[in-house]
Amino acid sequence: MSSMVQPDGAAGEWPEEVAAVRRELAEHGPPRSPDGAPDFATVTLPERDCDQVRDLLVDEGVGTVVEIGLAYAGSALAIGEALLRAGSATPRHVVIDPFQYTAYDGVGWELLCSAGLDDVAELVTEPSQQFLGRLAGVGFAADAAFVDGSHHFHNVFVDLHFLGEIVRPGGIVLLDDVWWPSVGAAAAYFETNLGWHPLPDALADGTTDPDSGRPRTRAYRLPAPPPTPDFKEFRPFC
Ligand SMILES: C[S@@+](CC[C@H](N)C(=O)[O-])C[C@H]1O[C@@H](n2cnc3c(N)ncnc32)[C@H](O)[C@@H]1O
Secondary structure, eight states: OOOSOOTTSOOTTHHHHHHHHHHHHHHHOOSOOOTTOOOHHHHSOOHHHHHHHHHHHHHHTOSEEEEEOOTTSHHHHHHHHHHHHHTOSSOEEEEEOTTTTTTTTTHHHHHHHHTTGGGTEEEEOSOHHHHHHHHHHTTOOEEEEEEOSOOSHHHHHHHHHHHHHHEEEEEEEEETTTTSHHHHHHHHHHHHHHOOEEOTTTTTTSOBOTTTOOBSOEEEEOOSSOOOOOGGGOOOOO
């Protein structure tokens, strides 16, 4: 397995090797299912959606991505592939999941390692709501984030708050399961009050709710420069 991205920005066969690990996971599932672990098909981002996330991140030319929620690494492999294809000389993928070893027996991280992506990715095993504040505090900057961790309203809200500080102005935040009211409501605040701009065409061929037609995953572009709204101008968002 390649150990680094080539200096001219091309990553050789490495992205193809990552794509092969992704295909194997999508077709045959994870190499093992730990006792009591959540079902692969239920938790993973579907392959078609992963492809779209990858394509969007490549188009954005990302070099650093923060991801919340590793599970079996479905989306993480797509993001790793995107980082290699985007051609940064110093790709970086921060993956946060407090339950990777307690619930998933490390299967997602092993899959990233099997694709050689431990050269690019680092795993943080604490809740994103605790870790992101510290990351923002040291001035860490990312081009994009993918959010698919806790789905409680208050946790998603805190995630998005800190990602608003970490993702650079003009960067993008992708939010999975936005069709759940708890997740959609948290996102609505940032859209309504802080100028996060939805990109409906960015993931246009992704999974939709068969009943409502609402998309599963939404992409937002962060405003540049970030606004400094007056609290008296608060707009109710639900
Ligand atoms: C739906 S799964 C993620 C699926 C993954 N995106 C994929 O495509 O395979 C949600 C993940 O969020 C993790 N999670 C739950 N609470 C979290 C928290 N507070 N911080 C970070 N991750 C969390 C879970 O352990 C689980 O792995």
